[in-house]
Amino acid sequence: MNRWVMLALGVNAHASVTLGLFGLPLVMPEILRHFGVSLPVGGVIGNAPAFGILLALVAWGALADRHGERLVLGTGVGLAALLFAAVALVEQAWAVVVLLALAGAAGSAAMVGGGRIVLRWFEPPERGVAMGLRQVSFTLGMAIGAFALPPVARAYGLPGVMLVCAGASLVAAVLAALFLAEPPHDLSASGATPEGSPYRQPTLWRVHATSALHVVPQVVVSTYGVSCLVKLYDWDSVAAGQLFGVAAIGGAVVRIAVGRWSDRTGLRMRPLLLITLVTLVVLALLVAGTFGGTWLGPVMIAAAAVMTVAGNGLAYLAAGELAGPGWAGRVLGTHNTVQNSVSLVVTPLAGALMDGTGMWAGFAAGLACALLSLPVIPFRGERP
Secondary structure (H helix, E strand, O other), rough: OOOOHHHHHHHHHHHHHHHHHOOHHHHHHHHHHHHOOOOHHHHHHHHHHHHHHHHHOOOOOHHHHHOOOOHHHHHHHHHHHHHHHHHHOOOOOHHHHHHHHHHHHHHHHHHHHHHHHHHOOHHHHHHHHHHHHHHHHHHHHHHEEEEEHHHHHHHHHHHHHHHHHHHHHHHHHHHHHHHOOOOOOOOOOOOOOOOOEEEEEEOHHHHHHHHHHHHHHHHHHHHHHHHHHHHHHHHHHHHHHHHHHHHHHHHHHHHHHHHHHHHOOHHHHHHHHHHHHHHHHHHHHHHHHHOOOOOOHHHHHHHHHHHHHHHHHHHHHHHHHHOOOOOOOHHHHHHHHOOOHHHHHHHHHHHHHHHHHHHHHHHHHHHHHHHOOOOOOOOOOOOO
16 A cells, blocks of 8 residues: 555554543643642643553564554554543542553554654655654644643533543544555665664664653643643633644644755754754743743743654654664654653653742753753764
8 A cells, every 4th residue: 555545544543642642731721620639740640641651662662563553553542542431431530640541551552653654664765754744643633632622621521531532542543453554665674774782873872862851841831831821821721722733733844844854955863953953042932931921921832832842753763763674663662761751750840840930940941951952962973
């Protein structure tokens, strides 16, 4: 079948499961109201899928390396759908956290499988655009969630939100199980690949470390951006969610453009460096705007929602290409595990910092981590 159809199935699976794995902070005001908890505790509940994602990504990657994407996506996303539905039936916060963590473990299959589709179906000169499209699955899921989940939360509460997440994931799992196929020729072997473990390369460790630092501002903005607009600027929660929906669409366009740029230059890390520099400017303005409570805050929250995710696809693609065909699933799983480990630590700490000091302080922490990433990005010596 056409490689673009395979990519579309992977994008659909990842976008659909993203609603439940990463979209819950979009209804943070409802989570706080439903459980009667503080902002840091609400952050833990909204990001509970990350606990499961952390534990399962490498295992899904190894399974994908051995058995392919069809089994992995169909099974994992299907199980996530059932667990999202189960969340709608329970009321205790601890039970919700456990079920969401299990859903994260199951649904993380889409995070690994989609990346392998790009590496195995596309030639290197097409991979930047293909990975940009694949990474759009996250922003597409977040855009749909931003427009759909807050109104559902207002009308039907948190159970309604979880049933929507379950339905979307179930449809995507069925489509993946029915139509995903193996490529006629595995293109992930194109070009030079490492012998033995790819972790003998210092460059791969630096790519992981770069993403670990970049995920801090991404998590702070995506988790607490809606709450900042509601709490600091008195925005309506639905309007705040819609702002993030528009930003997600902008992020999708930027990711595809960055992928095309990367393919034209044949470089991955130098474009990532330039994106990081732009992100630093946006985050600095965001800190200034939220510190003073000025109009600059909402504008820069939208800009930060775009820029903090713009370079994800480049780092993810670089990690997969450095891995080679035999290690791609495991390395991509490890890459996402690193990101989610950081996310788990950052979420409550940033929530506590913002509760105790002010919203600007969490954004300042993200700015500091983005700044620290500059000497880590392995752009020196990169050749087309």
